[in-house]
Amino acid sequence: MRIRRALALSAALTVLAVGIPAATAFSEDGEGDCKNYTNGASQSDPQCFWMAPTSEDALKVLDFWTQNDNEKLKAATEYPVGWIDCKVEQCSAEGEGDGQAHGEGDPAPDGYVEDNTPPTCQDATQPCSVSPEEIAAAARTAAGQAIAAAAASGMRVWIDSELLDDYKAGTAAFAAAVKKVGALAAQPGVVGIRFTSQLGYNGAVKTPDEMSAFVKAAATALHQIAPGKKLGIHTVVPSFGCGASEPCTTTMTKKYPLLTPQAIEPLLTSGSVDQLALDSGLLQTAYATWKITPQAAQANQWGKVKALAWDTLVQISAEDAGMAGKNASPFTADQAATLAQDRIAAPLKDGAATVNLWTRWQDGTGATYRVLGAGLANTPAWEQLDKLEPLQRRLTTMYNPASPEVGITQDVKKLSEVFSQVYVTD
CATH class of the missing domain: 3.20.20 (TIM Barrel)
Known part of the structure; x- marks a missing residue:
């Protein structure tokens, strides 16, 4: 029953993207922390297991969220983090640029023209640039x-x-x-x-x-x-x-x-x-x-x-x-x-x-x-x-x-x- 509750909670936490207590959220890096595969994803997508590397850690996480009739779980909100689609291997060609990554010192893309237009002054009565x-x-x-x-x-x-x-x-x-x-x-x-x-x-x-x-x-x-x-x-x-x-x-x-x-x-x-x-x-x-x-x-x-x-x-x-x-x-x-x-x-x-x-x-x-x-x-x-x-x-x-x-x-x-x-x- 405890294992079933842990699995259910794990699924809920994944959906909510909530963070676990700082004391148990991270452990020291060790061998096998990350593997180059995920559930149903390509082998190029890594999966890391820093959050609960042992069963004891998992139970601590479970106890934290299920105290007082799941009070903390009910009050949890979406964690404010940006998401990156790791399967995208090429920059979008939409918008400015040519869709390719460029390093410092590389020549500008074909047709690129430097914009040397002086900035627009917020106050038209005051100068904000010199030529x-x-x-x-x-x-x-x-x-x-x-x-x-x-x-x-x-x-x-x-x-x-x-x-x-x-x-x-x-x-x-x-x-x-x-x-x-x-x-x-x-x-x-x-x-x-x-x-x-x-x-x-x-x-x-x-x-x-x-x-x-x-x-x-x-x-x-x-x-x-x-x-x-x-x-x-x-x-x-x-x-x-x-x-x-x-x-x-x-x-x-x-x-x-x-x-x-x-x-x-x-x-x-x-x-x-x-x-x-x-x-x-x-x-x-x-x-x-x-x-x-x-x-x-x-x-x-x-x-x-x-x-x-x-x-x-x-x-x-x-x-x-x-x-x-x-x-x-x-x-x-x-x-x-x-x-x-x-x-x-x-x-x-x-x-x-x-x-x-x-x-x-x-x-x-x-x-x-x-x-x-x-x-x-x-x-x-x-x-x-x-x-x-x-x-x-x-x-x-x-x-x-x-x-x-x-x-x-x-x-x-x-x-x-x-x-x-x-x-x-x-």
């Missing part, structure tokens, strides 16, 4: 040449752009700016795009909602036109430098209402950005009122980043311009060593993923600030950076090809001696 002609034209620009030089030097390349002004100027201006960035981002060696700097600090946006809307719009457009590229923003969170000082936090929150942790964090959790660069400019002087030294303010900042676990949301980088000086870096070798410890080693130790050093820029009066000397001459500050070889994979810099020091190729080659990543201004 080969636009990519080729971008390669000939100063930015394109800088990207090529950096890639040839083994540097990771990000595009440094400012899309906020174009976003505020309207749909046409924003679309044109995004397309320009997209063509540059398509150049070999580009891994990311920083699409705004000083966000919330320079007065270009007035409310957290406006700031969030811009970041979302820019990220959406860039994800369409430059899929796979990382996206970054640059700003500062002044209250981070306060540490435990409540008067400092209150003052900074009131003075910079768009730059609170509550306003910035939604940008990081939205999926819109992959990298946040925190500027170090305020850390040097803004906290003296509360007797907070620059070193303490910097440590406070990275302590807050860790406390909020922002580094689990996006890559957090430090940004600093303190090693440059007007015309050339003025620091002695000892001063440069101290600066390297304070501005590079300390933030990296405290949790910064990278440190972005400004090595050359011009202010509103036309004065040039450099870490190097004129004509790419070495300085004690540069020589100190050159000694930081163990850290150089974490060192990044900015480069504006519109105003080269000597020439784009020469400038980038020099930067590659110290930096592993460069942000090329578009």
